[in-house]
Amino acid sequence: MNPKTKRIINEVKSKGIKVMVPNLFTAFRMVGAIAIPSEMLQGNFEEAAALAALCGLSDALDGKVARKLDAETEFGAKFDQTVDKLFALGVIVPLLEKDPKWSIIILSEFAIALTNLQKEDKNTYNKR
DSSP states (O other): OOHHHHHHHHHHHHHOGGGHHHHHHHHHHHHHHHHHHHHHHTTOHHHHHHHHHHHHHHHHHHHHHHHHTTOOOHHHHHHHHHHHHHHHHHHHHHHHHHOGGGHHHHHHHHHHHHHHHHHHHHHHHHHO
């Protein structure tokens, strides 16, 4: 097992089951990232909007809950970032079907994701 994976596993073990609570909020948002586009493509925009609002609330809560429970982990932070990108793409891609101008937002999201990955790589390199 590589050292980074070991470190993440040990971090989760040391903090116990409470680390799962904020990750459940994030997991809910991941399900929303799949369900919202499906609802949008079927024309159920009210349902998609309600689910998006709930997902937005879960996004606001996951970090706050993690800090409150002292359950912040590297895995949780990466999971949250990844789901944020999936969620954004899940909402934006069906909009492309309606209006291709949305492609500008997709390109912006992609650029932000690449920038975040580059920062992460630089931070990892500097910690060595």
